[in-house]
Structure formats: structure tokens, C-alpha cells
Amino acid sequence: MANIVAIVGRPNVGKSTFFNRLIEKKKAIMDNEPGVTRDRHYGYAEWIGKYFTVIDTGGYVVGSDDIFESAIREQVVEALEEASVILFMVDCGEGVTPWDRDFANVVRSVNKPVLLVANKADNTERIFAANEFYELGLGEHMFPISSNSGSGTGELLDEVVKHFEEDGDEDPGKDIPRIAILGRPNVGKSSFLNMLVGKDRTIVTNVAGTTRDAIDTRYTLFNKDFILTDTAGIRKKAKVKEDIEFFSVLRSIQALQDSDVSIVMIDATLGLEAQDMSIINLAHKYKKGIMIMVNKWDLVEKDEKTADKFTKAMIEKLGDMAYVPIIFTSVVTKKRIFQAIELAMEIHENRIKKVPTSKLNDIMLKEIEKFPPPSVKSKIINIKYITQLPTKTPSFAFFCSNPQYIKESYQRYLINKLRGHFGFTGSPITLFFRQK
Numbered sequence: 001m002a003n004i005v006a007i008v009g010r011p012n013v014g015k016s017t018f019f020n021r022l023i024e025k026k027k028a029i030m031d032n033e034p035g036v037t038r039d040r041h042y043g044y045a046e047w048i049g050k051y052f053t054v055i056d057t058g059g060y061v062v063g064s065d066d067i068f069e070s071a072i073r074e075q076v077v078e079a080l081e082e083a084s085v086i087l088f089m090v091d092c093g094e095g096v097t098p099w100d101r102d103f104a105n106v107v108r109s110v111n112k113p114v115l116l117v118a119n120k121a122d123n124t125e126r127i128f129a130a131n132e133f134y135e136l137g138l139g140e141h142m143f144p145i146s147s148n149s150g151s152g153t154g155e156l157l158d159e160v161v162k163h164f165e166e167d168g169d170e171d172p173g174k175d176i177p178r179i180a181i182l183g184r185p186n187v188g189k190s191s192f193l194n195m196l197v198g199k200d201r202t203i204v205t206n207v208a209g210t211t212r213d214a215i216d217t218r219y220t221l222f223n224k225d226f227i228l229t230d231t232a233g234i235r236k237k238a239k240v241k242e243d244i245e246f247f248s249v250l251r252s253i254q255a256l257q258d259s260d261v262s263i264v265m266i267d268a269t270l271g272l273e274a275q276d277m278s279i280i281n282l283a284h285k286y287k288k289g290i291m292i293m294v295n296k297w298d299l300v301e302k303d304e305k306t307a308d309k310f311t312k313a314m315i316e317k318l319g320d321m322a323y324v325p326i327i328f329t330s331v332v333t334k335k336r337i338f339q340a341i342e343l344a345m346e347i348h349e350n351r352i353k354k355v356p357t358s359k360l361n362d363i364m365l366k367e368i369e370k371f372p373p374p375s376v377k378s379k380i381i382n383i384k385y386i387t388q389l390p391t392k393t394p395s396f397a398f399f400c401s402n403p404q405y406i407k408e409s410y411q412r413y414l415i416n417k418l419r420g421h422f423g424f425t426g427s428p429i430t431l432f433f434r435q436k
């Protein structure tokens, strides 16, 4: 079992602040409104050479009429069961509240080491005030910390790592492709995810970093391991506010940046709209694998030419990004759902593919000979040698004379030839021209 630390506690005690401090990355979205940081988030952290997964469980609201309550409670219990150590967080500034007592009971029901963390112990007065939490009866150890300043966190982490049985992996998820599902509200993102969850029970659950929430879900399908990031959850679960809309856009961009492949989902009845184009542009700019999933295909009246017509119209809009593969799906009738995932994996494999230099030169130099770069101002451009760079995404260096005179149209020719011969399905290709 890998090392897993779960942070639990009622809303607003500072769980996500502490979580972010641990993973040093603003992954959880912060907001003072209870209920916004409800989804389980995970990240990787390190302390004195021990590596662990941190789960931020979000708050769960006891005794409210919140319809999400039972689902949230379930998630919290699930996180606790996965954990090696539980950090039960309370707020020194507020003292013991009924919610804390209720929560302490839940935590106690799970047979795991629990450390009581009294957060917001920003000054001496608060540190003394923390003593009242001993009444919760959660062991003799309490750790006053300040997530804002970081004070006390070292002592806490020293204790946390004592409970680990192993050193842990530096990043257990580093080789697993991350697929982000992006798209406007209502296109079917959550339905798609729910279908995948419902359909296949081989989902990895008891592995480090695995969560079953709407944000990051790790799957094993067709013997392939991948992590899906869904951006639908936040908007759905939070009470709709302008802020939430803003945060969900922010979160989409973040999910895109963190991903290897972006699935841009659109509604077949609406087509490719400006906002979709912005996402695709952004994915292209960040050199992510990209595909378009035209969902709700069941709602389109069609004959055998409809898909072609749709594709043509989209390719026209896509311009330089016409390489983006398009798949027509229906979550409702389960049409091409698994093919969509297979396509995403294919894109990932193409994105990390390396073409051997000899093969690259054999094939591409012939194409260049057939159609050499046009000379500019009587400057001859002579491409001598090509190599794929050891970068994360397909990039090629062309060594030539007068590289500054290579035209954009010629770059497009080279990219088309590279795609024609070697694939690179759904991946942006970057070219460099260097003096030789």
C-alpha cells in the first residue's frame, strides 16, 4: 500500500489551504463559501525523503438539508478507508463546534491513525486555545499549525511520516496519461464519465492517488491505465454563483495545462462555437493532444453523408488545427463511447512517439527533394538533415542553409508530410530551422 494522507474536517477550517501548501500547487479551488471545495482532490507531496499522496476531502455538512450530503459523506468515508494517516483538522479561532464533534465520531469509526490538527494557530493565544480540542478524545497528540504561515507543519509532518510503511513513489501517477474532458456546460461530460464508471468495474480504487470523485478519476480500461479529469463537477455541486462560473473556467484551463490529451466535447445540435474554438486554440498552443467529441449524435437527423458534411464544416473552421480528429458519439445510446477513449489513448501514444533519425531522413529528404523550399531573394535554402528533438511533444529540427527564409507555407508542407508518413494523430507538431 502506498502512503496516503487524508485531510478531513468541517468546511472552512483550512483544509485546502493546507493541502495546497503540501502539494505546492494551487490545485484545489479556494473559496470561503462552504461547499465549493467539496470534491476530493489529490496531489503528491514529499517530506524528508518520503513520498505520499494527499487527499483533500472537502467539507461535509452535518444535519443540513443539502442533497449532496450523503454523497459527500460517502466520499469522506471512502477517503478515510484509503488513508494511511488521517489528519482531522479543526479551527483554533472558532473552538469546538457541534460539527467537529460529529465529525470526530465519523473519524473514530475508521480504524486508522488520526492526528488532530488545530489550524489557524497564528499566535500564542490561539495555540493555548487549541487545548480545548482535547475534549474530542482523539489521542494525546495535537498539532497546532498555521496553514497560512506554515508554522507547526514541520512537527506535524515528522509525525505523519512515522506512520508510513514505505518510502513511497516520487510520483505514482507520472507515467499515466492524463485526459481532460472539456466543453461547455450541458454537452454531456458528466454523463460520459458516469457511463464509464458504471460500465466498467475494473476501475482502480485502492491505489495511491485514486479518487472516485468528479475531478480526477483513474481508470483501467482495455488494459490501459489513464486518469480522466472532469471539469463538470464544480459547477454542478456548487450553488450557482458568478464566482463559480469564473472558477470553473479557471479550472478548465488548469485541467488542460495538466493534461496530455484534451477531449473537447461539443453538442452535435449546436456545432463548433467560439468558446470551443478558444479551448482548442489553447490546447494547440500548449501542445496538448486534442480531439473533438461530437456528442448527442443521436439527436441529429442523418443519412450516410451527414457525418462527412459535419466533418468538412468543422475542418474549415479549424484551419491550421484541421489535424484534430473528430469522433461522433452518443452517451445516451452508448455509441462510440469506448472508441472515444481508445482514440484519446492513440493520440497520447502518437504524441510521445519518436521516429528514428535514419528513417526520418530517408523519407523526408526525398519529399524535400521532390518539392524543395523556394529560394527567397536568390538565397538558396538547402535542407541537409532532420532530427526529432527529445521533447515531450513532437518537435523536429531541420538543419539547413538560410533558415530564416523558410516560409510558413513550406512549414505547412513539411508538417503535412510528417503527418502523412508518421501519423502524430491529434498532436501539434513544432518545427525548428537551424543554420547548418
Ligand code: GDP
Binding pocket: 009, 010, 011, 012, 013, 014, 015, 016, 017, 018, 030, 031, 032, 037, 058, 059, 119, 120, 121, 122, 145, 146, 147, 148, 149
Ligand atoms: P476548507 O473549507 O477547510 O478547505 O478551508 P479553506 O482552506 O478554504 O480555508 C478557509 C478560510 O480559512 C480561508 O479564508 C483561509 O484563508 C483561512 N485560513 C486557512 N488557514 C489559515 C490559517 O492558518 N490562519 C488563518 N488565520 N486563516 C487561515
Ligand code: GDP
Binding pocket: 183, 184, 185, 186, 187, 188, 189, 190, 191, 192, 232, 295, 296, 297, 298, 299, 329, 330, 331, 332, 333
Ligand atoms: P455536462 O454539463 O457537460 O456535464 O452535461 P451532462 O452530462 O449533465 O448532460 C446534459 C444533458 O444532456 C443531460 O440531460 C444528459 O442526459 C443529456 N445528454 C448527455 N449526453 C447525451 C447524448 O449523447 N444524447 C442525448 N440525447 N442527450 C445527452
